Amino acid sequence: MQYRRLGADGPVVSRIAFGNSLTAGNQLADPNALACVHAALDAGITTFDTADAYADGRAEELLGRALHGVDRDSVVVCTKVGRGGGPGPGALSPARIATSLDASLRRLGTGHIDLYQAHLYDDTTPLEDTMRAFAAAVRAGKVRCVGVSEWAADEIERAVALAHELGVPLVSNQPQYNLLWRVIEAEVMPACTELGVGQMVWSPLAGGVLTGKYRPGQQPPAGSRAVAAQGGDVSIRRFNFMSDEVLTAVAEAADLAERAGVTLPQLALAWALRGESVATAVIGASAPEQIGRNLAALETALDPELLHRVDAALAPVVVRDPALTLSRMLRAKSLSQKAS
Template identity: 90%
Template structure:
């Protein structure tokens, strides 16, 4: 395992983090969810990501159970607020943050979280109120550092200014980022780099599409995330990753990777971790052996000519529009629905 500091002033994180957003308490039996965390620990993963909204709190509970008995100072526990209890007005209000944080700490079985992240931007709550509540949590010793998830560059900039005034360590942004989804490159990454904020990216394999398991013109494999009772909509279908044009381009990229002696998921994860902006990539797993396979990305040199060919193969379907940061996407969808 390799490790890197998250932002200028954040904790040292493992380059691969383990997340349980769609698995623990939802798609996996509890025993399997616990086994995946143990496999992550055995692999040297120290950074674990969850949220109050995942499986209505069950994901936090299972992570807490899995880490019971582990030296608390040896792991970086990250959770989020703003969607537990349902997104909407007041999702990041001071009252919601205080209540949700105490519930998260209880479910996780810990006295503090190392990184507490605002899950999507809340238009209905003054940003000053949200950041003030975060500052209160830090001063109370319940939170070490704070971050945001899927915020646009201007929103992050305003939050960073308030954090400085309040003396709050705002160190992280958690956006979606992959070979297919690059909306953070134009605005978010430059803004965060200037502010000393690190990227903790999610879905580096595009919800599993970059594993190559989904084929154009064929139904999704049985048991895959795309056909799961919960999870496919948020991780795959919302972003049109199962469109035949996308799957055809991914098949071309997989062939190129294979001719270079690499699997596509290994190459895709190594690609997401390249450069200085991304400190860690959050992966999920439905079986312990998937974690072991993903570690190979840390030992994968990226040939510039191969990357050029991969980029050319994927170019027609890569999404780059900064307006598609998830907060903005959901806001636009809400406004459209209201207009109807």
């Protein structure tokens, strides 16, 4: 395992983090979910990411059970606030933060959270109120540092300015980032680099699409995330990753990687981690053995010629528009629905 500091002032994190957004308490039986966390620990993964919204809190509870008895100082526990109880007005209000934080601590079975992240931007709550609530949590010793998830560049800039005023270490952003979805490159990444905010990227394999297991014109494999009723299918299809055009381009990229002697998942993970601002990539797993296969990405050398060919194959389907940062996308959808 390799390790890197998250942002300028954050904790040292494992380059691969383990997340349980669609698995623990949801798509996996409890024993299998616990086994995946133990396999991650055995592999040297120290960083674990969850949220109050995942499986209505069950994901946090299972992570807490899995980490019971582990030296608390040897792991970095990350969770989020803002969607537990459902998104909507006041998702990041001080009252919601206070209530959700105590519930997360209880479910995780810990006295503090290493990284507490604002889950999407809440434009119904003044940002000053949200940041003051985060500052209170840090002063109380319940939170070590804070971050955001899927915020736009201007939102991050304002949050960092307030964090400095309040003495709060805002160290990270957690966006989706992969070979197909590059919306953070134009605005978010440059802003974060200047501000000392690190990237903790999620979905580096595009929900499994960049494993190459989905083929154009074919039904998804039984039991795969793309056909799961517990949210995996919605997550993948929201970003149009399952269109025949995307799957055809991914199949070409997979063939190029195979001819070069690497697997597409190894290439995709190594690509997501290549930038200096990306401290860690969050992976999930439905079986313990998947974790070891993904860790091979840390030893994968990225040949410039191969990357050029893969980029050319994927170019017609790559999404780069910064307006599609998830908080902005959902806000635009909500406004459109209200207008209609």
